Amino acid sequence: MKTIDIDDELYQYIASNTKFIGESASDILRRLLSFDELVEANATVQEETQPVTKAKPKKAKVTSDAVDLVELKPKKVAKPEPVKTSVPENVQNIFDLINKEELATQKGAVGRFLLILSNMHRVHTQQFDSVLDIQGRDRLYFAKAELDLLEAGSSTKPKQIPNSEFWVITNSNTTRKKRMLTEVANVLGYSTSDAERIREFL
Missing domain, CATH: 1.20.1380.10 (Replication modulator SeqA, C-terminal DNA-binding domain)
Known part of the structure; x- marks a missing residue:
């Protein structure tokens, strides 16, 4: 809580705007200045104008174990099926x-x-x-x-x-x-x- 010095005239003005017994000078000023509403409005404006930062995609870390798993190996190429002979296999053609x-x-x-x-x-x-x-x-x-x-x-x-x-x-x-x-x-x-x-x- 901060302490500020104010003149008697201002103090009398604040005290005259007391709505109930026990209301503090800080609460009276907040009400008179509509301070809470002002703070809320400023916060909203800041959220709308603040640039959106895109999250950078994380790079996957390749460990030595992963490298071992991805070790390049020659692919097995399926042997082509034998082509059907144009003439059936018989003793005579x-x-x-x-x-x-x-x-x-x-x-x-x-x-x-x-x-x-x-x-x-x-x-x-x-x-x-x-x-x-x-x-x-x-x-x-x-x-x-x-x-x-x-x-x-x-x-x-x-x-x-x-x-x-x-x-x-x-x-x-x-x-x-x-x-x-x-x-x-x-x-x-x-x-x-x-x-x-x-x-x-x-």
Whole structure:
């Protein structure tokens, strides 16, 4: 508590503004000056005008233990999967069996079509049953009996694939026959590029 000297006139003024017995001169002055409200207002202004300081991000300390954990080691690179061979592994190769000279001796597209299928059967005898799943929207393409193809549609002109027990329809146009050869190559495991080569024999 600080002590100040004031003249008699000022003291009389302060004393005359006493509101209750026992009110101190300090309390009277505070009330007359609205001192508490003034202090509060100043504090608010200071808070609003004070610049906001951004906290600096803390840098992580790297200890020697952490360095040991992050020790660079050569990454293990996964070995690429072996690429599927374009021609299935068989004793014979379809491209070794078919040649342009032999194809040229056949009677038209139907003859070439049957020769290609015959050679594919020769190379893939065990898997050739899978061609039975190849069908059109409303007709069979392959069967093990001529009657099955005759009953499946009119004018199918089924013919037996030489040296096999399978029959195939032959009344489709050349574009459809090429598509059938592509589907046969696909189900027998040929790559897209080799399936394209086979259909071009037609």
